[in-house]
Amino acid sequence: MRRKPLLIVLALVVSGSSASGVAVLPTLPVTEADFAGALARPPVSDLLGQTPELSGKVAEWSIPSSRSASLDRPQKTVIGTIDGAGNYRVTLPAQPPETQQVTLTQLVRGFNILSDGDCSVNTLVISAPEAVAGKLGSLYVVRDDAPGATGGAQPPPPPSYNTFKAIPRYFLNAVSEALYSSVAATVKGELSCTSKYLKGKRDDLFVNIALVPGWNSVTLIYGEEQVVEGETIQRKLLRGGLVSSTP
Numbered sequence: 001m002r003r004k005p006l007l008i009v010l011a012l013v014v015s016g017s018s019a020s021g022v023a024v025l026p027t028l029p030v031t032e033a034d035f036a037g038a039l040a041r042p043p044v045s046d047l048l049g050q051t052p053e054l055s056g057k058v059a060e061w062s063i064p065s066s067r068s069a070s071l072d073r074p075q076k077t078v079i080g081t082i083d084g085a086g087n088y089r090v091t092l093p094a095q096p097p098e099t100q101q102v103t104l105t106q107l108v109r110g111f112n113i114l115s116d117g118d119c120s121v122n123t124l125v126i127s128a129p130e131a132v133a134g135k136l137g138s139l140y141v142v143r144d145d146a147p148g149a150t151g152g153a154q155p156p157p158p159p160s161y162n163t164f165k166a167i168p169r170y171f172l173n174a175v176s177e178a179l180y181s182s183v184a185a186t187v188k189g190e191l192s193c194t195s196k197y198l199k200g201k202r203d204d205l206f207v208n209i210a211l212v213p214g215w216n217s218v219t220l221i222y223g224e225e226q227v228v229e230g231e232t233i234q235r236k237l238l239r240g241g242l243v244s245s246t247p
Contacts, residue, residue: 028171028243030223035235038206043186044240045210046217048178053091054166061086063162069139071097073161082141082164090166092215096134096180104185104211107133111220111238114193114203124189124207131185136178136215138163167242173222176242181211194231202233209240219243 048054064084071077077097080090095101102110105126109115142159167176187207195201209218219242223235 025169025172028174028221030173030221032223034221035204035206035223035237038208038237038239039188039190041208043188043208043210045212046241047212048092048215048217050214051091051094052178052215053089054178055087055089056166056168058082058086058088058164061162061164063141063143067141069141069164071100071137071139073140074159075140075142079139088139088164088166090139092136092178095132095182096136100134100137101132102134103129104131104133104181104187105129107135107179108187108207108238109191110135111207111236112191112193112203112205114195114201115191117193117196119191119193121190121192121204124187124191126185126187128181128183128185132180132182134180136166136180138165167217171243174219174243176217176219179209179211179216179218181213181216184210184212186210200231202231204233204235205238206236207238209238211240216240217242 061082061084063082066081066083068075068078069080069082069088069090071079071093077093079092080088082088108124108126112119140161140163143162144160167178169175187209190204190206192202192204209216218238218240221237221239221243223237226233226235
């Protein structure tokens, strides 16, 4: 089992107030050349492991006692703990829960937020389109202590949750993710889609990744929005590995 030590991650809250005082993230330098030449480069892979252990610290964590961290809510798939200071240690399962499994095609298309619209450009080549795949989402932590018996007919209220990401975000315009694939696979190409509902919006996704069986790290890099002939275009690049300095 391979351990990945991680640093600071933003804490989010479900049905509660959000954390405050978190430092503003820097912006990763990105130019049009990074997108224009993205598909000419060899794909990058970065294996986290079959059941990798991730650890780190959440900034501004608000729950003062140690709690279980789960892939879902209610907490059916507990994978680790987080203490009152925000230090977490989790071990990813050998594969995502069945409810979080999709095909590799569905997983990749999901990085284009307009993929249910008109995808006029689709050059994606997926070597194993039906492979079982998944993405590590936010981890759930019960925020309140379990309520005691009320003694009446009313059932206790459902618990509320805090969430956190076990893969840190280092840049404002780049989001790192942990992706699961059941087989070795490569994905390369462009998926450019327009919205069915908002005229003049386009999401232009470039993909160049290589996945190995198990959990892999990838990074989604955002370019600056551009307006071309009245159309607002958001370019994005999904590439393998964690981005630390340059794409």
